Amino acid sequence: MITIIVLTAACAAACGAQQGGSPGAAAPAASGSAAAARIASVPPAPRGAGTSPSARSPSPALVSPATLTEADSGAAVRLSAGQSVVVVLSSHGVLSWHTPAATGTAVRRTSATGGYPGQRPASATFFAARRGSATLSAVSDTACLHARPACTVPQQGWQVTVIVS
Secondary structure (H helix, E strand, O other): EEEEEEOOOOOOOOOOOOOOOOOOOOOOOOOOOOHHHOOOOOOOOOOOOOHHHHHHHOOEEEEEEEEHHHHOOOOEEEEOOEEEEEEEEEOEOOOOEEEEEEEOOEEEEEEOOOOOOOOEEEEEEEEEEEEEEEEEEEEEEHHHHHHHOOOOOOOEEEEEEEOOO
């Protein structure tokens, strides 16, 4: 089972800009994304003595394969070993994302396409290889940031924690 836990209420401020929108505005959730899956309600488990907080209030379940988008920045995804998660980060205006990468040994990237310097969405698939945790991350970029003098377009960061059990 794949579950997602929102780590920060400030995600909307850190998730990027809508196409044609302003920085700091949350990007729309793609159909089938983890953000869209959060909308579904999951009934809480019965409260009882001796149960852990996570057993009392379960996270919404995601349908596998799960897709993470800009809207999921700041979240934690729980995977079982052998499952995969897909990340798709779309370009907005002059900014496009570098291909998502993983730090930690719990997951490994099995495919990657698009991303900076092109305008195609930066996509990557990550396989949960072993118990532990990993961080998936990407940063936005644009050609003028590498010019002399460089432009002042603010870059955005994207990060999700993956916990493999």
